[in-house]
Amino acid sequence: MLELKNVSTSYGPVAMLREVSMNIGQGELVCLLGPNGAGKSTTFKALSGLLPLDGGEIRLMGEDVSRLGTERLAALGVGFVPEGRRLFPSLSVRQNLRLGYDASGCREPFEARLEVICALFPRVRERLNQQANTMSGGEQAMVALARALIGDPQMLIMDEPSLGLSPKLIDEYFDTVSRIHAEGKTVLLIEQNAETALSISDRGYLIVRGRIAVTGTRAAMLQDDTIRHMYL
Numbered sequence: 515m516l517e518l519k520n521v522s523t524s525y526g527p528v529a530m531l532r533e534v535s536m537n538i539g540q541g542e543l544v545c546l547l548g549p550n551g552a553g554k555s556t557t558f559k560a561l562s563g564l565l566p567l568d569g570g571e572i573r574l575m576g577e578d579v580s581r582l583g584t585e586r587l588a589a590l591g592v593g594f595v596p597e598g599r600r601l602f603p604s605l606s607v608r609q610n611l612r613l614g615y616d617a618s619g620c621r622e623p624f625e626a627r628l629e630v631i632c633a634l635f636p637r638v639r640e641r642l643n644q645q646a647n648t649m650s651g652g653e654q655a656m657v658a659l660a661r662a663l664i665g666d667p668q669m670l671i672m673d674e675p676s677l678g679l680s681p682k683l684i685d686e687y688f689d690t691v692s693r694i695h696a697e698g699k700t701v702l703l704i705e706q707n708a709e710t711a712l713s714i715s716d717r718g719y720l721i722v723r724g725r726i727a728v729t730g731t732r733a734a735m736l737q738d739d740t741i742r743h744m745y746l
């Protein structure tokens with residue numbers, strides 16, 4: 515579904531990602547873990563077309579998308595959940611969802627997709643007319659996820675969605691992601707919260723100083739000495 519081949523990026527003269535290679539198969543839930551400053555959000559920026567590549571390529575469903583911007587990627591079927599949610603604060607929940615839908619290139623009518631999303635997130639249904647910035651942090655996290663899903667994307671790419679949520683809300687949030695995956699969505703979950711992310715993932719990658727340091731199945735990652743030392 516998604517493949518990064520030797521992707522390198524830099525911030526001005528400073529090299530950041532160094533030949534990062536990853537692949538996410540259809541229907542998989544794969545996590546990308548890493549300590550602060552390791553390059554997780556940089557990987558998200560490269561994947562969402564916000565940062566040009568110095569080298570390597572990104573392929574989505576076999577097609578080279580290395581030079582495409584966020585809007586084209588969204589229209590091709592990628593749902594993005596950016597760090598910090600990035601809702602449109604003065605718009606209502608419904609308007610935020612509408613913008614996600616309009617960006618997606620989805621052919622089903624908006625109201626039909628809205629019904630699917632409201633069934634998945636009952637709290638969203640209750641709050642459709644509420645202004646986004648008046649929602650609680652947990653509710654905003656759900657709206658950001660709902661906005662990424664409303665266009666029925668082929669895959670979801672999420673950047674540290676658990677940031678700022680209480681432990682109880684993190685469990686609830688990850689249960690929802692796990693349910694979405696069980697229903698067939700392909701997911702790349704970029705997270706610092708290693709234990710929780712691994713608990714719902716099929717496989718994982720660990721990035722350290724811009725390079726992939728460890729990769730394996732969930733079981734292998736949980737046993738890995740570097741990961742145990744860093745997180746567990």
Ligand SMILES: Nc1ncnc2c1ncn2[C@@H]1O[C@H](COP(=O)(O)OP(=O)(O)OP(=O)(O)O)[C@@H](O)[C@H]1O
Nearest residue numbers: 525526530548549550551552553554555556557706
């Ligand atoms: N726009 C930028 N200009 C220069 N350096 C940047 C820029 N954005 C990020 N960096 C640097 O690149 C490195 C990786 O940043 P990145 O945001 O990818 O880390 P991260 O793994 O997501 O960490 P965290 O978990 O703390 O968010 C850091 O050293 C950061 O300071």
